Amino acid sequence: MPSSAPPPPVPQPPAGRAALVPGLIAAGTAVAAAYLISALVPAVPVLTAAVLLGLVAANLPGAAPKAAGTWKPGLALAARKFLRTGIVLLGLKISLVDIAGLGWAALGLVVALVLAAFAGTYGICRLFRLPGEEPVLIAAGFSICGVSAIGAVAAVRRTRTEDTVVPIALVTLCGTLAIAALPLAGSLLHLAPEVFGTWAGASVHDVGQVVATAQTAGSAALAAAVVVKLARVVLLAPMTAAAGLLARRAGKAGKAGGDGKAGGDGRTGKQPPLVPLFVLGFLALILVRTTGLLPAAALDAAAVLQELLFAAALFGLGAGVRVKALFASGIRAVAAALAAWAWVAGLGLAVAFGLGT
Template identity: 35%
Template structure:
């Protein structure tokens, strides 16, 4: 027996699992602690917006400004009077990005196949054509006003597709200057708020139905959540059609980035002014961005949830709570959008950029109205 070799008893692998759990909990707690101040700030602004909406309804007998729009206004007012410090940034960014993505995903439960089929192939083709024409027109306007090739491309793609997301996706492909990217994104944020506030005035002026206005909003508003804010005052039909049209616009980002990547050889030879800080190195990127940047997860989730709704796999009892949750998250994200909007950026953007973005947006709006009339959308 003394000659037998004994092997030390090893702990079971599962015994090591609890060691990782505290680390995971610490990371989660650290993340919550980091975003909590900004998240509470956005929640406070949202609460003020909801309260103002109720006071407005009690005083005027109806709601002229929805909580979505009021959240933008209150947030912008706070941002103009006070610049949040670094401790607030993480929560504001989380609210403006992650929460709005979840809100758009949940919105898929309110869209059925009947709504999608109502758009028809003619409208989908018209949306694609409008995006291509808007990029061409925006680029041409920028060049006529003296903007460099890269800046004109950023302005054109941001206006025609999806604002900041398009600018961020296109910038490394064309080797855009970081200052141009910052100016484009900042100005897009300001103009996006103005569009959301002003667009609901057009149905009465242009005699647009809910479906027509949904198409107009989906073709002109920059971001998907902003479409919700711009269409909510007009009605559910405008919200559904506007969201659908906007999602088709967003899906155009992939083909546009692919096309621009094929032009990088020419862009490498451009002689724009010196680029001291380039977003993707000293030269335009030669490859494509990851697939998740071309087709965001929340768009895939939106379409999947819409498919489940169409197949009657989403319980009807859950549709109401899902809609309430989506609306609340959208209000919070709109508050974050307002808190991130500095109206003084317009004054610093420069006359050429201001004129290029504004004229490009007006051209896109005119093309959208023409498309509505051409397709005979009722």
């Protein structure tokens, strides 16, 4: 009886730093392609295109062996290090002077919004029986600042990089849907520009998605949206610390599925810091931005670099996902994400009306 032909071998990466080169080249090419797609189809944000390109690379017959082989070291570096560096640069978008301008009552309302969004989203994800760390990561992403919050909470909880892909895909999907859905809903509800902008800032996940959503209603809406959104982003550090503290109390920090290997950065045995170093860098750059010492050109360049780093990181994360594995909890996860999106949007609208009165 003739034996079946063996599957083609997965190309193995070279050793040392040279191992990073093929994956980094692939990531750079994908980032350029993501910008091209976004330019041709403005409704598709760059970060969404980057995730989709990663998924294609992971599942297309010609590219999948490379994504799992020679590209893997460079893509892993992009998924972890580039994402964290992007989070640090996010601090340059936040001025504490602007946040303080909201007033104490408004800030208290934003804090209440984030806590209610986190708790509600976590409860919805548990109700849909999402596995592992997905409920807490999705809750962090939906309530604070999308991909940045997922990366920060995953780091402090030592979550494996591959376990962040579904939450990141979902937060990117829902944030992208908001770019189309919220302006339509705002028009139907006849919302004033300031109210609509506050709604966008209070309920859309990523900063870039907030800008894309709010600018459809003009400069007044955009100004309101950005300040409210950045007030949510400031809560990244305390929320990360709380997630790390809960992980320690649950006795899961430094473990990864019982194999003795830590998730994320691969260390074993040691407790992770309550606030990772890159989150401290994020806080430090908030202070730098607040001083007003950096010129506008430097801030603009940092914003571009941040998006480039995030796009490369999201391509690397997407390239680690096999569609069959994604479908293991994908249907439930999408349903949970849409329910959580409706919850957060409802909370955001209530806050918008509250701040508008």
